[in-house]
Amino acid sequence: MPAARPAHLAVLAACLTLANTAAWAQSAAFPVTAEQRRVAEQVAGAGVPLSELAPNAPDSHTVVAGDTLWDISQLFLKSPWRWPELWGMNRDQVRNPHLIYPGQILHLVKVDGRARLQFGQRVGGGGAGDTVKLRPQMRISALDNNPIPSIPLHLIQPFLTDAVVFDTDVLATAPRIVATQEGHVLLGKGDLAYARGNFRGATDFRIFRTSRVLRDPASNEILGYEAPYVGTADLIRPGEDRRLTSGKTEVVPATLQISQAKQEVGVGDRLAPAPQRNLERYVPHAPDRPMTGQIAAIYGEAINAGQNQIVALNRGKRDGVERGHVFALWRDGEPVVDKTQDRPQVIKLPDERHGVLFVFEVYERVSYALIISVKEPVKPGDRFTQP
Template identity: 30%
Template sequence: MLRLLKYPTLFIGLLLTSFISNASEESQPLTIKKDAPSTYTVVKGDTLWDISALYLDSPWLWPRLWQVNPEIENPHLIYPGDRLSLIWKNGQPVLSRKSMKKLSPKIRVAEKQPIPTVLEELVVPYLESDRLLSEQKLKQSSKVLGSSNGRQYLTQQEQLYISGVQSQANWGIYRQMETFTRGEHVVVALKRIATAERVDVNDKMTSLSVTHQVQEILVNDIALPIVEGEIAELSTTFHPTPSSQGSFADILGTIEGTNYVGENQVVVLNRGSSDDLAQGNMFELYQQGADIDTSLDKELEKGAQFPDTHIGNLMIIRPYQHFSLALITESKQPVALDTKVIAPQPVAGAQ
């Protein structure tokens, strides 16, 4: 039975052509686990990441194992009931799929969703609500001015006012959390605490009616319009791929400001789309090796260290220009600011 990993639900299209285009991935040998099953029938509750890990030590290399079947209407998605078979072609492992029985060439027995990668609720907030905003955009954003009764803490029952004459219908109210710096680039992490609808405009102010609230709204909280399709370039259908060989990043912290995080939590990295990062890019996490007391061995040079220890993996879920939000998909121990974040290392040997 598969061990169901608590990752976010990302419906993953197994796009073989885009995966093969990454030369650094192709250089990695594809190693099948010794106990990998020759056949497996997908059941409800499985995730793509789980099935990948069932066959591969490096699950992000899954598309190289996957055999697209031209007889299947949509060969990029896997559904409950599909049967996977491990075969060998030209000395290379290939995983093919036999679809569940169809009523017709275009209609399945049941309308089912393709299996997810991980649990959606862990990722969606960072795609739709919580975000990073540059200092410049933050200064230009509307602020919560308060309510007619003059109270500093506002509830859902009160009509609130934000600065400026605004025409957008739907709004998010955000709390400023942590600030992150990368050279001259500075961003502020924002956490959405409420949503609201535009009611009226009144002398350089706009009134809003709160529609949903998770905590009290404060004067000077940030108000940002919710624009339909504003993150259209982001998707929940990307697939995990290794980041470019030799690439690395630093962990700057978390939106909540915690110093240590673990599996299924999100961190801020000092790399982004300007560094060619995209959704789904994978990194490995390493704990730096401690210094060695070289007085115990004259053969060791001063400053020698023990080898770094692999402690987990993370996936880019939302890249910004100079920063990214990344989900820790595996963690054997707490991840801290000094944890090394590097591209997946080539796997030695192949079957």
């Protein structure tokens, strides 16, 4: 492919960014403003320094089913979370200006010490000797045409349904299951449950066990109340207080049908209205300012966590944490004894960076992150910083 001038590449990258921004805007009815276009052009013309490329970065990659933007970025970059820069992503105002599909070809262009990825189209019969031609393209496509995700969504989609953190212990006063169908001890999908409480007009509910307290490892402050997810239920008949002819009141609980049961449902389980979940594409980016914190808890029953597991962080919205934030995990340096001197002395080895976290859910005082990579087991109290 003949060399192109830097200005031409910048314009081409900007065109690609804006074309895909238009696709996203049409599919999501999200207008693209002049300011968004300006920022997109500015970022698209920058790229990343060549020093940020992976040692064996390929010249091109054909997207296949099962790819994620994170996977592809690992082919090209030392730090995969920097792929928005490589593609000219305007992550602040346009959540997803790039809809990348299986079969598309990504070509790495290096000019003036910087690198950018651009869309290409294979010319010829598809043989190994064919050339790759770069040209601006616009692809108008609905979101259900299976563009590749930013990260492995299958790892977090169940969690987005299964877990919730409440700022206060609202489940203590939430509607509760008081009886089961035909005296069953435990219920499964399709069974009926009877509940009392203030349903506040909701008809779809998530079922939780008693919540556990999440505390800050450093200050012991209560960060929130994590509720173990049990299942879901639909309201069939509301409850009522019937006035009998005797003058007494007869309490009739509401009737619900269990629509999903991850665990067996029982008397005492609590109900919370099911929220609308926004499974938007997550754009990785570093915090805009220095940020440090600790692992507050490992999700589930595990003592330690490894790659692709979920951890709770002791930082949330009030601390500036956002969905898509990337953090570095650190391992505390071990104390050792220096025996090289006349008198042995205890010293502390330097802290070592050993993993990467990707934040996907944020609450007021706590957030959840996926462990993207890690060298050593992660435990509560471990430290994280901006990458």
